[in-house]
Amino acid sequence: MNIRDVAQRAGVSVATVSRVLNHPDQVTPKTRERILEIMKAMDYTPNWFARGLNLNRTGVIALLIPNIMNPIYTEIAKGVEEVAHNKGYYTLLCNSEDSKEKEAAYIEMLLHRKVDGLIFIAGHLDPDLMTRIEETRLPAVMIGKIEGNWQFSAVYTDYFEGARKATAHLIENGYSGIAHITGNLRFIESAEKLNGYREALKNADIQINPKWIIGGEETIEGGYLAAKRLVRNPNPPEAIFIANDWMAFGAIDAIKTEGFRIPEDIAVVGFDNNRMSGLVEPKLTTVNLPVYKMGLTASRLLFDEMDTLSSTSESDEKADQKQQIFLPLTIKVRNSCGHQDRIKAIFGE
Amino acid sequence: MRLKMDFMGLSLKNPVMVAAGPWSRNPETIMRSLDAGASAVVTETIAMEVRQNVRPWIYSKNEGYQNVRLYSDHALEQWLIFIRQIKKEGGTVIASIMAHSPSEMAYIAKSVYKAGADAIELGLSIPHGEGVAVMGSDPDHMYNSVKRVIQSVDIPVMVKFSPHVTNISELAKVVEKAGASGISAIDTVRSIIGVDLETSKPLLATYGGYSGVPIKPIGLATVASIAQSVKIPVCGIGGISNWSDGLEYMMLGASTIQIGSAIMTLGSEVISDVIEGMDKWLEQKRLRAEGIVGKALSNLKSFDEIEILPYKAVLKDACPESSCETCVVGCLVGALEKKNGNIVYHQELCNGCGLCVSLCKDQNFELKWRL
Structure with missing residues (x-):
């Protein structure tokens, strides 16, 4: 059984079923529910591994925070996860405890496993690691603003x-x-x-x-x-x-x-x-x-970047356009x- | 054809739109208003973050409403789906958006623009939950927000104004300079609708926004002031519940109007009633909607221009109401008294204030020159 069978049963195009899986936000809730129900009835589960290969995508984004015990980071995580979930993505939470070793290990792991995007807290990440992320061109958004010539989208405050x-x-x-x-x-x-x-x-x-x-x-x-x-x-x-x-x-x-x-x-x-x-x-x-809002915003910026990267046409937006959003206190x-x-x-x- | 209106480059079939508010909270309610004939609907205000609304959040008294609701309950992503859905069904939709910084505002604007919104209304004038001075009272903040939004989208941008500003003309010029395509006014008026004397509690737990019939005169004055300050078109909002309310706004400079609170009491039929009533009136007068915009503004005078004329009240007929004494009680100089059911009028005392003319429900007084 494959995606074509689901599309045939639902009387929609393969593209629509694909959108339900990859861009659920672009499908009306009614259609989405109907197709998901058909998938359930047919016991259809997408082949995630194959899907990752096909789309060169993992369906996972990562959030790297310095201290899981500080509630501001859990609220940031709530915002990030909420947007990701709506987009059909999973969020991987990495807690560095402000340890350089842990940070480095996480970044290597994330780059190696090829997550689709990364959100990190500015000023808590070693500049060498930031350079490394920048070089890989992995979509990445930072929360906070730091001096320097970094090419990241950011949500920041004063x-x-x-x-x-x-x-x-x-x-x-x-x-x-x-x-x-x-x-x-x-x-x-x-x-x-x-x-x-x-x-x-x-x-x-x-x-x-x-x-x-x-x-x-x-x-x-x-x-x-x-x-x-x-x-x-x-x-x-x-x-x-x-x-x-x-x-x-x-x-x-x-x-x-x-x-x-x-x-x-x-x-x-x-x-x-x-x-x-x-x-x-x-x-x-x-x-x-506004930590929750910072999380929501960072996540939105990340998905914008991922969408821009995956869209073949560059007509409406430059691929390397970075966005900076300021939230006042x-x-x-x-x-x-x-x-x-x-x-x-x-x-x- | 009579009602057709070009507004900020949008070609509208009539000047009647529906305002931002809970009656525009999702595609169903928006389509209901469009089906009733509205030429465009403004969405409930979309923000970056959904904040839970308190309960209760609305109270109705004497045709006015106080609400303490903040913004839409739906997330931005949900609204993008809603907007695409409404566009698919052929509706004209204006996204009402709010944010705390120009960059945040521009981000939301760009998102709704990409989803297909026909225009944007910037909602920076909510009188509750966002500071004692409304956000939209700061000219620099207004300028920067409008400018950033305009740089991010390719659709008309309208700015909603608060009546809580003393510098209305300056603000209007600022947003025009920043490149706004239009101004809408007014947002709700800060209010406390009443106090329960038994419990010493305000009827709603915090300050809120007042809307409905009682705010119309405030809206009319604000719209007239804006229309006399800038060239960009104005959309009139505030207490519109029938066709003549709408026409009054238009005569004072509004190209379009928005109906809001009246939908809660009268249902979406109020939209078709207003449109129909306007159409009939225009037909009778052989006018087009475009032709009446600002028609009353030239009759709005400064004190210097009002000539001091020897007006005095004149009773047209014998008073038909033997028990009514409204004019007698109201007369500030004692020029009227009632004897045996008849009005006795002492013209020498009358100073021509005109109160009896508007007080008498039989319209039995008029002002005439009496030298």
């Missing part, structure tokens, strides 16, 4: 501006003694957040206290320890801007354990707006990083920042 806004929000609420718990400064987003924090203080003519800038591991524990060091300081800050929500949860615990109230004694602002941020007590004011005002601005809490900015 961490500097997000951090500047978060710090400025604390200043607007009357705080001047503002500390910052940074993320791992090896990563560009952490460095940009630190610069944004500095910029906001500079704009408000507030002297930067170097003792109030503390690095932490990007985990709950890392945030806990960094906050303990800050609040045990004989001169503790009035407010802390923390590089990610995960660390902020740890910091909130530490501040409470040390007997301080949030926000009355120490205000806290995080970054990411992960799903738990509205549930912790007090509810965390944070910067909304906004502040999600909740209770941990001691704000008085209810209208900002309701509407955002």
